[in-house]
Amino acid sequence: YPNGKVREACSSMMxxxxxxxxxSPEHTISVNETKFRPGDHIKVNLSGPVFEGFFIQARNAENxxxxxxxxxxxxxxxxxxxxxxxxxxxxTVVEKYKIFWVKIPGPVISQPNAPxxxxxxxxTPETLPTSQPVFHLTKSFNASGCGSTKFCIRNPAKCxxxxxxxxxxxxxxxxxxxxxxxxxxxxxxxAFALSHDQWMGDDDAYLCINEDHRINVNTAYLSGRxxxxxxxxxxxxxxxxxxxxxxxxxxxxxxxxxxAYKGRFNLDANYYxxxxxxxxxxxxxxHKHHRQPLITxxxxxxxxSPKDVGGSRSPLLLKLHASLMFVAWMTTVSIxxxxxxxxxxxxxxxxxxxxxxxxxxxMLMLTTVLLTSIAxxxxxxxxxxxxxxxxxHPYLGCTVMALAIFQPLMAGFRPPPxxxxxxxxxxxxxxxxxxxxxxxxxxxxxxxxxxxxxLPDPWDTYTMIGFVAWHVGIDILLEIHSYCLIRKVxxxxxxxxxxxxxLTSAEAEGHTFKEIVLTIYICGxxxxxxxxxxxxxxL
Ligand code: HEM
Ligand code: HEM
Numbered sequence: 001y002p003n004g005k006v007r008e009a010c011s012s013m014m015x016x017x018x019x020x021x022x023x024s025p026e027h028t029i030s031v032n033e034t035k036f037r038p039g040d041h042i043k044v045n046l047s048g049p050v051f052e053g054f055f056i057q058a059r060n061a062e063n064x065x066x067x068x069x070x071x072x073x074x075x076x077x078x079x080x081x082x083x084x085x086x087x088x089x090x091x092t093v094v095e096k097y098k099i100f101w102v103k104i105p106g107p108v109i110s111q112p113n114a115p116x117x118x119x120x121x122x123x124t125p126e127t128l129p130t131s132q133p134v135f136h137l138t139k140s141f142n143a144s145g146c147g148s149t150k151f152c153i154r155n156p157a158k159c160x161x162x163x164x165x166x167x168x169x170x171x172x173x174x175x176x177x178x179x180x181x182x183x184x185x186x187x188x189x190x191a192f193a194l195s196h197d198q199w200m201g202d203d204d205a206y207l208c209i210n211e212d213h214r215i216n217v218n219t220a221y222l223s224g225r226x227x228x229x230x231x232x233x234x235x236x237x238x239x240x241x242x243x244x245x246x247x248x249x250x251x252x253x254x255x256x257x258x259x260a261y262k263g264r265f266n267l268d269a270n271y272y273x274x275x276x277x278x279x280x281x282x283x284x285x286x287h288k289h290h291r292q293p294l295i296t297x298x299x300x301x302x303x304x305s306p307k308d309v310g311g312s313r314s315p316l317l318l319k320l321h322a323s324l325m326f327v328a329w330m331t332t333v334s335i336x337x338x339x340x341x342x343x344x345x346x347x348x349x350x351x352x353x354x355x356x357x358x359x360x361x362x363m364l365m366l367t368t369v370l371l372t373s374i375a376x377x378x379x380x381x382x383x384x385x386x387x388x389x390x391x392x393h394p395y396l397g398c399t400v401m402a403l404a405i406f407q408p409l410m411a412g413f414r415p416p417p418x419x420x421x422x423x424x425x426x427x428x429x430x431x432x433x434x435x436x437x438x439x440x441x442x443x444x445x446x447x448x449x450x451x452x453x454x455l456p457d458p459w460d461t462y463t464m465i466g467f468v469a470w471h472v473g474i475d476i477l478l479e480i481h482s483y484c485l486i487r488k489v490x491x492x493x494x495x496x497x498x499x500x501x502x503l504t505s506a507e508a509e510g511h512t513f514k515e516i517v518l519t520i521y522i523c524g525x526x527x528x529x530x531x532x533x534x535x536x537x538x539l
Contacts, residue, residue, distance in 0.1 A: 006055060006083065010068065013055060013103050021102040027051065029106030036111055039136040041073070041213055044106070055083070061108045071244035073213050074187070082164075082246040135240035137249055141168055141181045147308035153192075153273060155294050157310035164246055167275050167294065171267070171302040176256050178267050178303060179238070182208060183249035188280035188287070190248050193222055194271040198295050198316070200225050203274065204265040208241060208250035211284045215241035217250050218284075221263030225384075227286060235261045256303065270299040275311070292452050314453045314539040317382040322453055324375035326532050328368045329400075329440040331525055334471055336364030337433065338518065342478045346511045365408065372404045393446040396439055403436035441468060455535050467528040474521045478514065485510045 009015065027048030036042060046054055057068040074080055140162035146152035150172040159166035167184035169192050184190040193205035203222040207230070208215050217239045220228035235258045241250040258264040265271065276293035280286050296311040339347075340361040347356035354362075376397070379387055387394045411429060415421045441464075447453070448460040488506050 015100055019098045021100055025101050025104040027104055031107050031109055034109050036109055073243060137240050137242040141183055147306055149306055151302040151306050152308045155310055173303045177253050179253050181251040183247055184277055185246050186248045186277040188278050190277045193274040194265045195274060198272055204263060208248055209280045209284045210243055210248055213243055215250050216284055217252055268303045270301045272296055272299055312539055315382055317378045318453050319536050321375045321378040322536050323533055324371045326529060328371035331529050332364045333368045333437060336361050342514055346514055369404050369408055372401060376401050390450050393443060393450060396443040400436055400440045400443055403432055407432050470524050
């Protein structure tokens with residue numbers, strides 16, 4: 001596959017290109033060491049004529065047919081990627097789609113006095129020149145005990161901590177100390193923080209930072225939405241870590257209370273817990289998280305009763321933004337327009353000095369503008385500025401907002417009903433309103449897939465298409481009905497006597513039909529609205 005996710009080929013290493021591999025290899029694999037100890041890094045070099053793709057594994061030299069062993073780290077993220085099979089050392093090289101070599105053997109490297117490969121020890125000491133002894137984890141964490149013996153946070157919910165996409169954090173209490181395990185997909189850092197609220201700032205953070213393929217475990221006090229200053233001393237014990245197959249893993253122990261260290265919160269209290277990940281550069285400098293950090297749905301005491309919880313990566317203000325926009329541009333605006341277009345003859349009676357249809361239309365349209373205005377400011381409040389990475393959505397959104405303000409202003413200064421310029425107003429009012437609605441639908445389509453509020457795909461797109469079809473269908477039905485009603489009146493017109501009776505009865509029938517259709521339309525519309533609001537609520 002062009003995306004390189006060729007997990008099916010893990011064991012055969014055979015590209016499914018429907019051609020046979022080339023016989024004699026032209027590419028070579030070399031390594032910079034022939035002996036290693038656990039935790040060592042071996043530089044692997046693949047060289048030869050120009051090629052389009054490669055797939056490399058390490059295997060046990062005594063069991064070449066067995067599974068891949070060990071793990072890789074990328075030398076250059078932009079040109080290669082990791083694939084979870086296991087360890088490595090046979091290469092498959094693709095020069096062109098049809099020309100490839102399979103299982104080019106590389107050199108054998110060995111571990112002196114190695115224990116048998118089938119019984120991996122879970123922790124092996126690594127002799128690093130650091131003040132603290134650091135241990136090297138050799139297995140991924142596991143979720144057994146989550147909710148019974150330890151407190152876990154997993155994202156996505158219930159994911160397996162060994163999986164390439166799983167963010168995992170667990171707390172296991174043992175007398176006065178707590179063992180903390182954290183793992184997640186990242187080429188840079190992963191971090192969690194304890195917080196009294198749902199905002200970044202005034203939080204106690206723990207970071208595992210990948211610095212040149214070694215993990216540094218640090219603490220920091222998050223003073224605001226700015227890069228944290230890492231503490232020089234942190235009171236953490238039993239630090240161990242591993243970087244493998246795109247996952248950063250670290251585990252450490254800390255006391256329930258650390259009064260000697262400023263900025264460390266007591267673990268026996270309730271907190272919102274955050275999970276964040278992002279890039280790290282030379283010198284352990286961390287960059288802002290690309291994706292929205294996870295926030296637990298409630299406050300938890302991790303030392304209280306073990307739980308297995310998830311959280312949300314969608315901020316409340318953005319959820320409100322989307323919800324209010326859906327109410328405005330799916331429901332109130334649609335009903336308001338149908339009423340103005342088809343219900344003038346149905347509800348001509350006066351209510352508080354104006355016709356009913358007009359009162360209803362004006363009320364629904366002003367509600368739309370009001371909801372849009374409130375919803376409009378929420379992302380600005382949340383981001384504290386312009387949404388830089390949100391594509392066309394904010395630009396279209398601003399256009400919709402501008403049209404939504406212009407429309408009632410213009411309506412306020414409309415010429416009287418029979419003035420000559422009234423036709424111009426009618427036309428501009430119709431086209432501005434229609435443009436706003438069409439742009440709003442496009443804006444909603446784009447908004448639903450923004451990373452900060454990603455509704456399930458492709459469900460969201462299909463449901464939105466369903467809504468548009470429902471709306472347009474009802475619109476066409478009412479158009480056809482109006483057209484037929486006019487035809488009926490024209491035909492009756494030829495016989496003067498019949499007019500008075502039949503016209504009124506035909507009209508009355510027509511009105512009942514329209515009212516029934518409107519009722520059905522509103523029910524369907526609200527069903528779509530509720531579906532979207534429920535989906536947002538679950539994010
Ligand atoms: C270089 C480091 C960091 C920078 C510059 C940074 C900056 C920001 C900014 C500007 C926001 C506001 C939303 C946005 O504009 O995207 C935010 C949100 C957030 N950050 Fe960070 N952050 C950093 C690291 C961290 C870390 C290490 C954590 C905790 C583990 C964290 C947790 C959060 C959470 C939970 C939110 C969402 C709640 C809120 O909006 O306040 N951040 N961050
Ligand atoms: C017609 C309706 C809508 C309008 C006029 C609108 C308008 C806007 C505007 C102007 C912004 C940018 C604000 C800023 O730069 O800080 C924005 C951001 C956003 N909108 Fe909408 N929006 C609409 C509907 C929706 C819907 C239906 C959703 C989701 C289901 C949505 C999701 C978002 C998100 C997640 C952001 C924040 C992007 C980010 O900073 O990560 N919007 N919207």
